[in-house]
Amino acid sequence: MLLKLLFAKNEDIPVGSATIFFGYSSIFWFVVGTGLGSFNAAKLAFPDWVTGTELFAFGHMRQVHVLAVILGWISMAFAMTMMYMTPSLGNTKLWSEKLGLWNVFLWNIGLSLGLLLLWMGITSGREYSDLIWPIDLVVIFGVLLPLGINVWMTIAHRKTQGIYITNWFFGSMIFLTIITVTIGQSPELFNLTGLTEAYLTFWHAHNLLGLWITPVAAAIAYYTIPKITGNPLYSHRIGHLHFWSIIAFYSTPASHHLMSAPLPEWLKSFASVEGVLILIPAVAFIANILLTMKGKWSLFVENVEIKFSVTGVLLAIPLNMQGGFQQTRAINWYVHGTGWIVAHAHLALLGMSTFLEIAAVYFGLQAMLRRKLYSLALANLHYWFVIVGFCIYWISMTIAGLIQGAGKIYEVPYIDVVIAEHPYMIARWIGGTMVFTGNTIWLYNMWMTAREGTIIPDGRYAHEMAYER
Amino acid sequence: MGWKFDQPLYCLSDDKEQKEMIEHWEKEKHGGLSEGNNRLPMPLVLIMALIILTAFMITMPIWGQRPTADNFKEFVANMNSPEVQQIADPEKKIEYLYNLVYSGADSRLQGALERHPITWDDLLNIAPGIREIQNGGLYPLSWYNVIGDRIVLANFEGNYVEIGGKLVRERLQPWWDKGYTIDVFYVTYFIITMIIVIKQLPHFTRKPDIGRI
Numbered sequence: 101m102l103l104k105l106l107f108a109k110n111e112d113i114p115v116g117s118a119t120i121f122f123g124y125s126s127i128f129w130f131v132v133g134t135g136l137g138s139f140n141a142a143k144l145a146f147p148d149w150v151t152g153t154e155l156f157a158f159g160h161m162r163q164v165h166v167l168a169v170i171l172g173w174i175s176m177a178f179a180m181t182m183m184y185m186t187p188s189l190g191n192t193k194l195w196s197e198k199l200g201l202w203n204v205f206l207w208n209i210g211l212s213l214g215l216l217l218l219w220m221g222i223t224s225g226r227e228y229s230d231l232i233w234p235i236d237l238v239v240i241f242g243v244l245l246p247l248g249i250n251v252w253m254t255i256a257h258r259k260t261q262g263i264y265i266t267n268w269f270f271g272s273m274i275f276l277t278i279i280t281v282t283i284g285q286s287p288e289l290f291n292l293t294g295l296t297e298a299y300l301t302f303w304h305a306h307n308l309l310g311l312w313i314t315p316v317a318a319a320i321a322y323y324t325i326p327k328i329t330g331n332p333l334y335s336h337r338i339g340h341l342h343f344w345s346i347i348a349f350y351s352t353p354a355s356h357h358l359m360s361a362p363l364p365e366w367l368k369s370f371a372s373v374e375g376v377l378i379l380i381p382a383v384a385f386i387a388n389i390l391l392t393m394k395g396k397w398s399l400f401v402e403n404v405e406i407k408f409s410v411t412g413v414l415l416a417i418p419l420n421m422q423g424g425f426q427q428t429r430a431i432n433w434y435v436h437g438t439g440w441i442v443a444h445a446h447l448a449l450l451g452m453s454t455f456l457e458i459a460a461v462y463f464g465l466q467a468m469l470r471r472k473l474y475s476l477a478l479a480n481l482h483y484w485f486v487i488v489g490f491c492i493y494w495i496s497m498t499i500a501g502l503i504q505g506a507g508k509i510y511e512v513p514y515i516d517v518v519i520a521e522h523p524y525m526i527a528r529w530i531g532g533t534m535v536f537t538g539n540t541i542w543l544y545n546m547w548m549t550a551r552e553g554t555i556i557p558d559g560r561y562a563h564e565m566a567y568e569r
Numbered sequence: 570m571g572w573k574f575d576q577p578l579y580c581l582s583d584d585k586e587q588k589e590m591i592e593h594w595e596k597e598k599h600g601g602l603s604e605g606n607n608r609l610p611m612p613l614v615l616i617m618a619l620i621i622l623t624a625f626m627i628t629m630p631i632w633g634q635r636p637t638a639d640n641f642k643e644f645v646a647n648m649n650s651p652e653v654q655q656i657a658d659p660e661k662k663i664e665y666l667y668n669l670v671y672s673g674a675d676s677r678l679q680g681a682l683e684r685h686p687i688t689w690d691d692l693l694n695i696a697p698g699i700r701e702i703q704n705g706g707l708y709p710l711s712w713y714n715v716i717g718d719r720i721v722l723a724n725f726e727g728n729y730v731e732i733g734g735k736l737v738r739e740r741l742q743p744w745w746d747k748g749y750t751i752d753v754f755y756v757t758y759f760i761i762t763m764i765i766v767i768k769q770l771p772h773f774t775r776k777p778d779i780g781r782i
Contacts, residue, residue, distance in 0.1 A: 185600075188601075189599040190600075191599070262599070264599035264600075323600075323602070334607050335606065336594070336606055337767050337773065338607070340766050341763060345763075348755075362724050364726065364748075368748065369749045373624045373628045373748075374752070374755075376623060380621075383620070384609070429633035430632055
């Protein structure tokens, strides 16, 4: 069906096609990504699990998991939300459904190829920019640029005078991410080595987190919470503070990832102050969203999209508290290079960002398919599997990280640290597997929604009919 | 854009423009969504001020000062004194030296020694390196860091100073550096810009009539 639509005239492509293909692709990659995560966690918990085959070695599998989740799940879920939120917020249609479909097609092809190469061990060897440069070109020209063109042109052709805050973030963050990804590959393209390579690698990694994965998720919440609660966004002016403080304080502190490296001390001092100041946009965002919930807190229990969204917003509190302080010299000395950082990264990607995206994918797919969710019970089961699984993962890895930190500082023999961590590695595997299980339930639920979900009559929304039989 | 400067902390746009913005917010719906004009609650404004203060206080370069060879020169100078030789227990030896050094040390050195304590065995390991630098090192002892049992030239790059007829960069760890200075200006400019951006909007007491919040 996708192939047929790819060559159809733009006018003949049903509205919402790009959203639907992006939505289902994102859920598919989420299942793949978390499945790989569960497999990898099993290797750390049970060292004898699948040995003797190079392809299944942890070193081959880890980055496949990371990039399947970032480029497959998170970024495709972003694209999915952009395909329906951007036109909706401009009271218009998506600029080109056809470009959106080509985008999702090239994205899936490029990502599959990139992950296959990573799995085979063909990698640039740099964390978060592991893909080799030809695949990076696919990411820039087949993934990000077409997405950007579609979003920018939709905003340009809007039928409103103003631009809603969600679209500020969408438009600008795609632009900044294209720059981030392009410059982030320069060590490979220009054979830069040593400290320059390390700095550019983490400049890329930091900005991918700070200018893509977290702010776009926040932008999504600015849509889903007012849309489902029916409340106006609490404050336009706090939105300004959030947006501009992200630009000012999140684009600058990349070197706080390398506090122990021999970078110039003044650069680390500068980055470290900026690192704490990420709490400014965090407070602005969390306050704006939670105050928008005023009078509608019952939806936190009753409505599955609000349940996911508010959980994501609440997870932004520990995320930013950790992120702000763990990069300071005094704390980084202790937690750097430990499982604490792994826990923190999952709090950002699997916690705050993922929960906000899941809500938007639930809402968007129902809205575009014009079908009510197949099973609210399965959706709630999905929520509890993901939140409990995530918490087990996060807490166990945080404890493991503190043990590793103590072991590092007090020069405890490495093997003793490994033994002390073992129970937490098993807990990590259990938590990750719960998330994977929840996602397979979600894929089934959404598949059945497309096939058998109750058709939503015109003028109504799916969430309004959630409890109607 | 109409500007008005009589009450800069109230609103920077004129009445006509404020009225237009309010009407615009009331009339325009973005996919059914609308926006309020509420202020950030005062406790959160205070939290933001606290965040900015904390950001500067907690990241001050002085907190990450590394141990320099200079911190331990008095230990090395006195470790072979008759008083120390008479003490048999290594723990008592180092305790004696600490008391001796503390009595004449300024608060900066006392703080540095508290953060980087050494044992008698550590002193035995680092003493030869410190003596070597004292007897023929190119640079002052304070330019050398103690890393484990090694004494190495620090990698800081400060102002140019003349040593032995050559201009070289000072290797002292700064307690305040230019990154910090940049931050002072950067954050100040951000606050000023945000005040202008937000005060250009209608004052928060002027609320669009959009319903429930």
